[in-house]
Amino acid sequence: MLRYEFEIGRIVKKIREKNVKTVGLQFPEGLKIYATEVARQIEDQTDAVVLISGDPCYxxxxxxxxxxxxxxxxxxxFGHTPLPLNYDVPVLFVDAHSNVDLIKSLDGALDLLEGYEKIGLVTTTQHLYLLKKMTEFLENHGKTVVMKKGRGTQKGQVLGCNFSAIKELDVDAFLYVGTGNFHSLGIKLFTDKPVIIADPYMGKARNIDEFADRILRIRFARIAKAMDAKNFGIIVSSKKGQSRLDLAQALKKTIHKMGMEAFVIMLDDVSPELLTPFRDLDAFVMTACPRIAIDDSKMYKKPLLTPQELEIVLGIRNWDDYEMDEIKY
Ligand code: SF4
Structure with missing residues (x-):
């Protein structure tokens, strides 16, 4: 069975050291199925009471x-590395390393990487501890591996909203080791270079090109539709790590200068239902998680734009200069 390293020993040690009475546990969606098992082990080994967060966490x-x-x-x-934020309660971050076998998918990726020599190797928190092993594998197959640390991210690590670890990296192609399209799509849109996904959970490798083309076509359709908009809603997040109030207010000013109306709307979780009452607004701009506009676009009837897409709508950025939105922590 697929397992993750939840570092129960380190958590227990911390609880005892700090004489913790109640410990809160927070898991991303993909790891929540392990929550009760982790809670049980902590309660068996300490006197602390466990409180599991059931809200979504991305x-x-x-x-x-x-x-x-x-x-x-x-x-x-669990499951993420810390961002440079101030917390109201002490927070212990646990990477939750995955023990899934990477070699089969890396092997499959070699065919798709044929013709590319310099490879930018990228992965997520769960596999960062295997970067050395992955690098050795690629080097043994004649590749040169290029990586660097990012702003608030580790060497070879990207977040859906932070690509600083691959910015201006001199490579022929990127190899993303992980599952799904989320990070690889971001890498593709951020760099416009070939991106191969080695998915260790599927044991397969594939190319992101077709999917990325489809998403870009949707983006351009949304931008085109928003060109008729006269009233904008600018969404700002109440989540500490997604809050960009200054940006939201600057966008509002820019829209006003163009003779149109804009309102800043604060939300915690963003969903189409919560935007439904704002019937007089023609389009929305997202300053919360940049990926909501890109990845959830189909769920929204009205155009939902990133700040850079708004600039295209307002004519202050060229279509050719399309750029991924990032949060600069
Ligand atoms: S803002 Fe979005 S992409 Fe960035 S870490 Fe949060 S959920 Fe992920």
Missing amino acids: GACDVVDTEMNGAADLVVH
């Missing part, structure tokens, strides 16, 4: 410290 931008302030004296956040 990143380290969304640590549950504020919600658990007063209820828990330590929060353990």
